[in-house]
Amino acid sequence: MDSLEHEDLLIKLRAKLNEEKIKLWESPYISDGGEISEALKELANKYSTVLNVENDSVLQGLHELQIHSIERSKANEEFKETGCATLRLKVTMGGQKPETIKILKKLNIQGDELINSIAELLKVDKNRIKLIYNGKMITHSSSLETQGVKNGAQLLALVMTETLEQIQKEDKIYNEMKSTLDDATLLTDYVGDLADDEEYMKLEDQSGQTVELPPAEKRALLIGLALHERGRAAAQNHDYSLALVLLLEADRQLNECRSSLLNTVDNCAVLQLDIAWCYLCLQSLSSANDAATRLTRAEKAFRISYGEDHQRLIALKGTNANERVLFMRLYLLQGIVAYHQNKREEARALLAKAETELNYLKVDEAAVGALTELGWTDAQARRGLRAARGPERAH
Template sequence: RQRATQTIHRSIVSYPEMKTPTRDLVLSHLRQEKVQLWLPPYHQREGDVDGTKSDALRNLAQLLAEQLSSSSKAPLKVDDVYSILSQLQSHALQKLKKYCVDIKILATQQHFANLSSDDDVFASWGDTVATIKNGNTKKSLIVLRVENISSTLTVDKLASELCCELNATTARVIFKGKHISSSSSGGEGNNLRKIVSSNDGKDEQKKNELLCIVSGHGYVPPAPAAAAAAAAASSSVEGSATDTTARTDKEIIDSIRSSASRIAYNQSGFEITDQNGNLVPMSQTDSISLLTALGLHRIGRSKMEKCRESNNDEGDKRNSLASALVFLLEADAEWQGSSTLDIWKTKVDNYGLLQLDIAWNYLLLGSLENLTDATRRLEIAETVLRKQVHSNFVTLALVNAESNNPIPPLCTIFVRLFLLQGVANKMRNCNDTAAERLTWARVLCQQLRASCPPDRVEILCGAYC
């Protein structure tokens, strides 16, 4: 904490507009007294009284003007000192902005019942950690604002302390729509301070936000390194017995990547063709990315299907959904990481279907904080899926449905798209768009029930829904 404070002070000293005798006096005094202008009472968090900041800073300016006048050739004016303090504060806050983050914790009421009322529970995460009131009476979401996030806070530490405090088994951390973990980021990338400060230029105006999905009940402390090594050695000796044990998400993801590599490098050959049977030229690296993306997507959808069919309690269902989201986001990352796959995003329906599943998962989790991302993904899905059919396909299908004429079973996927868009727009208070999309979904769905063979619709539902 002290090192971070010293770093901020040095950055202030180097500010080009602050090299005057008066500023030097003020800076020297602030360093000596360890005054931190970016913290209360000089700077209040959002929601506090605006006047408090001005009064505290004005009082400090008056005090400094009186104390420092003896060290100056001429008496210092309070307004001049106040102006300097305001500049210093603005510059410090600008520096600190990229190290501030809102941590949104999505969990059940049973989890939050274990949360201590002590405000210092997560104090080690940053200079200040405050709970932001969100007005959610069900308490399924708590938002913590961390200012000047600690340089020692890692993904593993954050997840472990959350699980410990909420008596949970897992906590998955998502940043900018991507699941982050010690295994995926590795090394220095596991440091949350570096992760949240890696904002690119176009996102500078947006707040850094982390989504933590907490699931399972019963905290299990991490095993010591020696015990973990012994367990690994024991499991390797058991041989085939390990096949029956539950594997972690990371192990499954690694297994899918390994299998994709074996298939791509298989001497028997591996080729990809388009819908017309034409060979698609693709390097082995891109083939691995495609196979991995398809495999991860399939696992994610399977987990969502099991959750829908399960009679387990809400906690277990949330755990399955959170695990499914990890696989879906990993699949999305594979599509993003390959230049060849980037070209094929709009040429095949797989990428559009993936966006539908991610948006659907957000809604099932009740993750309203990701509503904007869900809406964006639904727009991408519509663009991709419309390019797979004739430009007039949807229009003609709607006209035929309203006229009670038969429509093709392929309309099933658009029923799902319009339904999700309707729900998402309704939650965003875009009522006109929501009504339009929900009407489209209803009209197509009714006609599908009436005019399409049930077996064909069920096949498409299994493939797309």
């Protein structure tokens, strides 16, 4: 059984155990000597029949879950007695297989102390560590408790690689991000001082209507959009750790913009898709709940922005062809999340919807070739063919 099949089995076993309210850390499933109990063997035999999986694989999976549950029970007792919380960290380093480590810390310490401890444990520079919990970056100057971290929490630890080339790349992006922040601040301050009839910079919604924003919101919006683009560029280069850091910062900036503008454009919805995509590529299963929340938010935003059945989008552009790629991504990600939540029928339906959208997006490769010979780029050709739904109308 490979790793994916094993993970699938664990998902099914967790669901069965929760459904039947079975506690593997209690009698009769545990034994004094530490060996596998007869009760656990009987349970494995039962689930083997129900799930149509080999008995040995089921027993191995149950034993693995039992060990985790016993460790969790001991951690809860230790937290009650000492106040030390057990934190589980999924460590992702470039080019290496992710590993899970545990660390004991009181929750009243600042984020900086936790990051320092992780850096010492991993023998890396603390500046290369980014901690993410529940969709937010752990800040250095606030306590873990005030940031919502609890005993037994699972955090994602992103460790940037230390090659000279990568360091130079990260320094460049950091400087670009800092420059973006500075430039956006200067720009928005300048625009705020301009007369009302000045045409230097205007923000428009999807219908082309000018939207007036307070300076603080305009600054947050510009910075958020700039960071989103930086994050997408990093993701396109398959640097998902760096992309996630940039995208979460973009999300934080955009959340400071409380204007109704965000309900009329799709930028924030696309940002949620990009963050969920990074979670997937980083194999961060502990972020599944945050991904589900973000995808629900994205779906709602698309509905508001495009209208039910895309009628607003079609009225503005005459077609919804190219935006359907966003719905393909949405359904795909929702299907993957539902799968890992053991909602198999829901996952199957969502993945089928994603496949339908994907099939709609396919175009005639010969037509793409003909258009590129006329000077179009490959991307332009595909967008044109999708919008026209055929080569004869793409002029």
